[in-house]
Amino acid sequence: MKVTEAVALPELIHDAAERGAGITVRSSTGPGREGRSEPAENCTQIDLSGIDRIININRDERVAIVEPGVTYQMLADAIEPHGLRVCHPLLPPAGKSVLASLIDREPQTIPKYHWDFTDPLLCAEVYFGTGERFRTGGAAGPGKTLEEQWSGGMFQKNPLGPAQTDLIKLVQASQGTMGIATWASVRLECKPEIRRGFVTAGSFARLAEFVSAITRRRLGDEIMLLDAAQAECLSSALNITAPALSGGEWLLAIVIGSLPFHPEESIAFQVTEATELAAAVGVELNGDETGFVRAITAAATAAGDWKRASLGEDFSQIYFLSTLNRAEQLVDVARKAWGASEPDSDICVASYVQPLNQGRTCHVEVTIQGRVSLDDGARKLAEAGAFFSRPSAATTPVAYERCPDTVRALRKVKDVLDPPHVLNPGRLFDDPRVEV
Incomplete structure (x- = not known):
């Protein structure tokens, strides 16, 4: 059922309650990867993709308010003239809803702007299962309407509130079980004047040490670690050339950017310091000669879904939180669980590690070609220390x-x-x- 106005939700919620039925919501378009929004038995799926206004963009406050149907490309195009950008996951599919991504707490690729797991989500308007509308954080008031709040100098930037509550954290990552978000304010960042991509290859341990050093100093914008299979998947989907890797090596992709204040001097000292830090741990920082880093980070969205483009319709994925010093061990557990560590194995297991929270933790994502059971592997990963903060169907019981x-x-x-x-x-x- 497609809904074009949020005010219709209370009636739909009350009707479902009277019938003893359920409601699931979907904001993105195109096929999903995990079926989280697929309706269970006796449930109605509500499509919110038609509610797609960008309600407000404030350049000075670096904030935008978006409805569920706004995609990353739509938002990127709208904020481009304002000299702003939005932090986004690794190549989100073309129809991916910004609000859905933020509510699901998908990992962002710029760790220095990731202060808390809610970032860059700020405030939201939510309908609960009672049919009541609620606004979180600074959006709760004073002021009954957004316009009243704007006139009073309030721009829905403080996620904490009302008072000392932090109710957005109950809704975020709840997969629609606690409430339905109908708009959200998103923190934006200034667009760099200069962006330069770099790659370096080496053992995971050395690259992790380098990442820890640069994130502590808040150097670099996009930072991500890819194994050879993951780099090949991305290059195949985007029709680009990935940097060559030797057996067992990982690839670190990094972008260094400078804001429009003395940009040349800024980029120069950042590159110099990053190069020195790389040399100190025994790796070499190389330029993005093939354009690989530019291709996987420059656009806010990909044409379609890069995983489907490289692996087809049949793939499985599992993801969890860890720390950089334990991520490689957990990837090895995953590879063994699905038989990819055998010498003659032809199973493709691609791994992606995304530093978060300014490098204090990381998102680990393992993709297996083909449809496989994840249950046993999930338990082995949990026993090894993986933390499933965004449980999928396979990891819900163990989480x-x-x-x-x-x-x-x-x-x-x-x-x-x-x-x-x-x-x-x-x-x-x-x-x-x-x-x-």
Whole structure:
């Protein structure tokens, strides 16, 4: 069911509650990768992609307010004349909703602007399972409308509130089980005057040491670590040439940028310092001769889905949080779990490590060619220390069974925010496979 106005949601929620049915929402267009928004039995899927206004762009405050149907490309095009950019995941599909990506807490590629796991999401308007509308953070007021708040110098930038609550964290990563977001304010960043891409190859341990050194100094913009299979997948999908890697080597892709204040001097000292830090750990910082880094970071979106373009329709993926000093060990656990570590194995397992929170933690994403069962591998990863902060269908049981107190608390919160349990029922902590 396609909805073009958010004000229609309360009636749909009440109707579902009366029928004893459920509601799932979808904001992106095109095929999804995991089926999170696929309706369960006796559920109606509501399509919010038609609600697609960019409500406001404020250059001075570096903030925009977007509705669910706004894609990364739409937002990038709109803020380009203002000299702004939005932090985004690695090559999001063309139809990927900005709001859906932020609510799902997808990893951003610029760790120095990633202060908290909510970033760059700020405030949001949310409809709970009671049909009531609620605004989080600074958007809660004072001022009944956005226009009233703007006239009073408030620009929906403070995610904390009302008072000392932080309710956006209950909605974020809840996969629609706690509320339906109908707009969100997004923190933007100034667009660099100069951008230069660099690559370096080497052992994961040395590259991780280099990444730790540069993120501590807040050097670099986009920073990502790719194994050979991941680099090949990206180059195949984008029809570009990836830098050559020897056996077992990883690739570090990094962009160094400078703002429009003395840009030449800024880029020069950053490149000099990054080069010295690389040499100190035994790796060499090379220019982006093939254009690989420019291709995977310059655009806000890719034409289609790069994973489908390189691997076809049949692939499986698993992702989790870790720290840089443990990421390689967990990738090895994943490769062994799916048989890719055998000498004669032809199984393609691609790995991508994204530093987050200014380098304090990282997102690890493993993609396996073909449809495989993830259950056993997920348990092995959890035992090795992987933290599933955004559980998929395969990782939900292992993510929650170790935290029975958390499950009980979340179910109580669900009873408050969604008493009839109409919002995406049977997911996450309400999954029947999760036993307390």
